Amino acid sequence: IDWFTNHLKSRFVWALLARMLSTLIVLATIVLVFDQVILKGVCGVGKTASEHLDRTTPPGVDAPTDPGRSGSASSREAWDSLGLQGKRFVSGGPDRARIEEVTRQPALEPLRAYAALNGRSLEGIAQAAVAEMDRIGAWQRRAICIVTTTGRGNVNEWSASAFEYLTGGDCCTVATQYSGLPSAITLFTGKEVPVAASRLLFEAVESRLHEIPPDKRPRLYLAGESLGAYGSNGIFESPQDMTARIDGAVWLGTPDFTPMHELLTDRRAPGSTVVDPVIDSGRQIRFAKNGRELLSDEFGTPLEAWEHPRIVYLQNDTDPVVWWSTRLLWRRPEWLGARRVPASPMAAMRWWPFVTFWQVASDMPVCRNVPEGYGHKYHAAQITPAWAGVLGRPVSGDYSAIIAALLEDVTLKPVKVMGI
Numbered sequence: 001i002d003w004f005t006n007h008l009k010s011r012f013v014w015a016l017l018a019r020m021l022s023t024l025i026v027l028a029t030i031v032l033v034f035d036q037v038i039l040k041g042v043c044g045v046g047k048t049a050s051e052h053l054d055r056t057t058p059p060g061v062d063a064p065t066d067p068g069r070s071g072s073a074s075s076r077e078a079w080d081s082l083g084l085q086g087k088r089f090v091s092g093g094p095d096r097a098r099i100e101e102v103t104r105q106p107a108l109e110p111l112r113a114y115a116a117l118n119g120r121s122l123e124g125i126a127q128a129a130v131a132e133m134d135r136i137g138a139w140q141r142r143a144i145c146i147v148t149t150t151g152r153g154n155v156n157e158w159s160a161s162a163f164e165y166l167t168g169g170d171c172c173t174v175a176t177q178y179s180g181l182p183s184a185i186t187l188f189t190g191k192e193v194p195v196a197a198s199r200l201l202f203e204a205v206e207s208r209l210h211e212i213p214p215d216k217r218p219r220l221y222l223a224g225e226s227l228g229a230y231g232s233n234g235i236f237e238s239p240q241d242m243t244a245r246i247d248g249a250v251w252l253g254t255p256d257f258t259p260m261h262e263l264l265t266d267r268r269a270p271g272s273t274v275v276d277p278v279i280d281s282g283r284q285i286r287f288a289k290n291g292r293e294l295l296s297d298e299f300g301t302p303l304e305a306w307e308h309p310r311i312v313y314l315q316n317d318t319d320p321v322v323w324w325s326t327r328l329l330w331r332r333p334e335w336l337g338a339r340r341v342p343a344s345p346m347a348a349m350r351w352w353p354f355v356t357f358w359q360v361a362s363d364m365p366v367c368r369n370v371p372e373g374y375g376h377k378y379h380a381a382q383i384t385p386a387w388a389g390v391l392g393r394p395v396s397g398d399y400s401a402i403i404a405a406l407l408e409d410v411t412l413k414p415v416k417v418m419g420i
Helices: 002-011 015-054 083-091 096-103 122-136 157-166 183-189 193-209 227-233 239-245 259-266 355-366 380-390 400-409
Strands: 111-115 143-148 171-176 219-225 248-252 285-288 310-314
Touching: 002 015, 083 111, 083 157, 096 157, 096 400, 111 122, 122 171, 122 193, 143 157, 143 193, 143 227, 157 171, 157 219, 157 380, 157 400, 171 193, 193 219, 193 227, 219 227, 227 248, 227 259, 239 259, 248 380, 310 380, 380 400
Parallel strands: 111 171, 143 171, 143 219, 219 248, 248 310, 285 310
Antiparallel strands: none
16 A cells, blocks of 8 residues: 555645555455455365265165155266265165054155256256256145255255155155355355346246146245245245245244245244344234244244244344344444343354454354254254244144154254355
8 A cells, every 4th residue: 555655646646545546456466366366266175165065975875766765766867966965965864664663653755856057057057947847746735845955055954854754755855055165255256146047947836826727736835945045035025925825834943044034034023022022912923932932922922923924033042143144344233232042152242343254253163062952053852843834733732752862863063054
């Protein structure tokens, strides 16, 4: 800046203006270098590493033999093309026998469809996923769940499996991979990608459903975690648009920068907090961190009758993904002033300009390395009652057998959110 100031001042402009221009030149150079050199380099390394990882198969994961799953011998989507997360998804979850064993009710074989990048456009990926749904007979099932994945294509297995147990396998769960980069890099380099991918798949499925007579049409549900919840929410223009076009949704750890999340939080009932906002007395949309908060607010006041469609935002009060925002740099957030459990870490937090932003940002890479129900780790005991309520079952019902089965079936290893 001093070098530019001296040269500009001596040749063209006054000292103050020269200083301002010099500062702008330096800042523009920094931004240009960051955008064109550093960020591109990080993206290149991340993409190369992700492509290498996608060519591998997780230990103990085998191609499905059930023709009702992508990656099987009958599938249009070859096993080797699904990527690491796609392989995990199509090979996971309960089968018909397991559902019948746990629920003690007759069941069907649940369907799972998945389409990965493979050099295709977002539109091509959506079309491939719908083609898989055609092949496996998804339109004859009672319920369809569209999952928007995280950056590299991950699906929360507890959520997908809980949906299958609670529907007795009479369902199809469909997901796609829209990026080869981790969520954090996708967020900074292509924030519109998860929204575009979500909308394309949703509209393709919605269009197909409209061709089916209403009395034979499957119910349509949405799900997503973290960046997936952000993308899934981006399908809709307003809460009214959302409740008019789907039969329900369960979103986990929806980021603060999600426009729909921000809009609903701003419209909360007076007296409710941003940690557990009450929207229209809980008639359709409910925020919660556990089953109790699906029935009453955090102060114990019962919510009104839950009408259909039912939508749940599960969010832990210690989840940095939910509360992180660039606004933390200069503004004290409302959630920091909300009531806290006295012994919790959040109760001890104080806001400082710039400092709090980096405190919360530093929590994000490790916020899955915590006990279930804290940070960005949503537990089967939280997810199961949420899906039960969305599907029209009593939230306070006994789902202990399903929860125990999920804990036995699904092995979740600690995952760094920045690397999802």
